[in-house]
Amino acid sequence: MKKIYDVVVIGSGVAGQTAASGLAFAGKNVAIVENDLWGGTCANRGCDPKKILFSVVEAHNKSLHLIGKGIEEAPIINWSQLIAFKNTFTDPVPEQSKKRLKASGIDVYNATAEFIDAKNIKVQDHILEAAQFVIATGARPALINIEGKEHFLTSDDFLSLPNMPDKLTFIGGGYIAFEFAAIANAAGAQVDVIHHNSRPLKAYDQELVSALMSQLEAKGVIFHLDTNITLIEKVGQQFKLTDDKGFELTTDLVFATTGRLANTEKLKLENADVTYDKKGIIVNDYLQTSNPAIYALGDVLSKKQPKLTPVSSLEASYLVSLLTNKNDCPIAYPKIPTNVFSSPKLAQVGVTVLEAENSKDKYEVSTIDASNWFNYLRVNEPVSKVNIIIDKDSGLLAGASCLNNEADQLINFFTFFINKEIKAAELADAVFAYPTIASDLTYFYT
Ligand SMILES: Cc1cc2nc3c(=O)[nH]c(=O)nc-3n(C[C@H](O)[C@H](O)[C@H](O)COP(=O)(O)OP(=O)(O)OC[C@H]3O[C@@H](n4cnc5c(N)ncnc54)[C@H](O)[C@@H]3O)c2cc1C
Numbered sequence: 284m285k286k287i288y289d290v291v292v293i294g295s296g297v298a299g300q301t302a303a304s305g306l307a308f309a310g311k312n313v314a315i316v317e318n319d320l321w322g323g324t325c326a327n328r329g330c331d332p333k334k335i336l337f338s339v340v341e342a343h344n345k346s347l348h349l350i351g352k353g354i355e356e357a358p359i360i361n362w363s364q365l366i367a368f369k370n371t372f373t374d375p376v377p378e379q380s381k382k383r384l385k386a387s388g389i390d391v392y393n394a395t396a397e398f399i400d401a402k403n404i405k406v407q408d409h410i411l412e413a414a415q416f417v418i419a420t421g422a423r424p425a426l427i428n429i430e431g432k433e434h435f436l437t438s439d440d441f442l443s444l445p446n447m448p449d450k451l452t453f454i455g456g457g458y459i460a461f462e463f464a465a466i467a468n469a470a471g472a473q474v475d476v477i478h479h480n481s482r483p484l485k486a487y488d489q490e491l492v493s494a495l496m497s498q499l500e501a502k503g504v505i506f507h508l509d510t511n512i513t514l515i516e517k518v519g520q521q522f523k524l525t526d527d528k529g530f531e532l533t534t535d536l537v538f539a540t541t542g543r544l545a546n547t548e549k550l551k552l553e554n555a556d557v558t559y560d561k562k563g564i565i566v567n568d569y570l571q572t573s574n575p576a577i578y579a580l581g582d583v584l585s586k587k588q589p590k591l592t593p594v595s596s597l598e599a600s601y602l603v604s605l606l607t608n609k610n611d612c613p614i615a616y617p618k619i620p621t622n623v624f625s626s627p628k629l630a631q632v633g634v635t636v637l638e639a640e641n642s643k644d645k646y647e648v649s650t651i652d653a654s655n656w657f658n659y660l661r662v663n664e665p666v667s668k669v670n671i672i673i674d675k676d677s678g679l680l681a682g683a684s685c686l687n688n689e690a691d692q693l694i695n696f697f698t699f700f701i702n703k704e705i706k707a708a709e710l711a712d713a714v715f716a717y718p719t720i721a722s723d724l725t726y727f728y729t
């Protein structure tokens with residue numbers, strides 16, 4: 284059966300859902316196609332379930348830091364209860380997401396979309412014709428191509444692990460490994476992180492990454508750097524990991540945390556003349572693919588911006604304004620903050636310390652140890668480091684990075700100051716509730 288729409292959106296994650304709802308709200312006749320869980324990665328198997336597991340880790344660590352200062356012993360994490368709690372958030376997501384889309388007047392199709400040509404896609408037995416298409420198919424965990432790769436588990440599996448094993452290993456030292464290592468460690472597992480070079484979390488200020496690793500090591504996490512695993516073998520109920528130089532490690536579970544691959548291949552993009560590379564679909568500054576009637580956004584893109592939920596959401600809102608003739612400008616990305624929810628948290632925005640050090644005539648770097656500030660002493664935090672980068676000509680904040688348990692909130696203030704070009708002098712007479720993280724801001728940035 285053939286149906287005709289103004290716009291067909293492929294993928295129902297943050298990017299696809301936001302675009303479909305916005306376009307339908309503006310009066311377009313819209314359909315959306317999803318081949319897995321309605322609601323996509325963030326709500327089902329990404330940010331949200333991760334942050335729920337992390338809540339308990341935060342509570343655990345806070346207690347741990349206050350032992351002998353009013354707390355007698357750290358609580359023990361009950362993993363199956365924690366997963367059951369997480370499920371109360373994730374279980375309803377697919378049905379609720381689908382319902383919301385239908386309630387907005389959008390036709391929903393549960394199938395894999397494939398382009399037949401530039402104007403039509405095949406969705407099971409249906410053919411959907413549209414004047415415009417929006418591809419928002421996201422990404423999936425990448426598995427490195429080594430012997431024994433069938434033994435890899437992924438972030439999807441971790442977030443639903445029924446039991447926490449005694450020992451688990453992450454291959455690839457990026458966001459997911461650092462976040463999940465903190466969770467598994469607090470839940471009582473022995474955690475190993477194996478990274479192929481000497482720079483895990485390489486986009487972050489290296490001094491802060493080293494301090495984060497020291498904190499995790501003090502809790503028992505073991506990092507193996509410059510180690511390139513080439514073989515995974517099942518030995519009894521365990522897995523043996525080896526490299527070509529004699530490294531060996533036995534573990535109960537092994538997770539691939541070596542990045543994500545854009546979901547492009549099932550779409551048959553060649554049939555619609557849409558070009559892509561190994562990082563994803565290529566678009567111009569209007570999120571338009573090589574086929575002018577087909578747009579793409581979110582994690583499926585080949586782009587330099589980080590692949591994060593607020594970026595997908597920004598792109599979707601931009602696209603809605605473009606396709607409803609409310610905007611004809613190219614997309615403009617503000618400075619985007621990034622966060623690693625580990626123990627402690629690591630966050631960064633704008634110009635990095637390394638970039639500033641390579642342009643000493645342009646930027647000034649202040650390195651602040653805030654561990655003896657009241658807000659951190661009060662909770663006996665072991666580390667609190669903040670780097671502030673100021674543009675010498677304008678006096679404006681150009682970048683910041685922080686490592687402490689408030690980093691995720693602190694970075695939002697710094698991002699706001701950068702994007703709104705707020706000067707230190709404007710902060711000097713601001714009033715913030717005391718004592719809070721905000722009331723510290725004037726000390727960082729004067
Ligand atoms: C473990 C983890 C933790 C994360 N934590 C954070 C965080 O703390 N903060 C943050 O900002 N970001 C985080 N992210 C990243 C964030 O989840 C993504 O950037 C965001 O979800 C991308 O949204 P999207 O809509 O582009 O893609 P997705 O949400 O992946 O949606 C794409 C959808 O398209 C569907 N699809 C794919 N191919 C087809 C097809 N051919 N036909 C039909 N449907 C198809 C998929 O099933 C999927 O539902 C995390 C990611 C992971 C994996």
Ligand SMILES: NC(=O)c1ccc[n+]([C@@H]2O[C@H](COP(=O)([O-])OP(=O)(O)OC[C@H]3O[C@@H](n4cnc5c(N)ncnc54)[C@H](O)[C@@H]3O)[C@@H](O)[C@H]2O)c1
Binds near residue numbers: 480
């Ligand atoms: N807090 C957040 O915002 C958050 C959290 C989790 C995930 N995410 C998103 O999900 C994406 C995927 O996360 P990720 O941690 O899988 O990827 P990542 O890109 O953050 O890190 C992957 C790491 O694996 C390393 N690696 C590559 N090949 C390897 C090999 N053969 N052996 C060992 N190490 C190897 C890479 O050098 C890199 O450091 C992130 O890039 C981000 O977009 C965001």
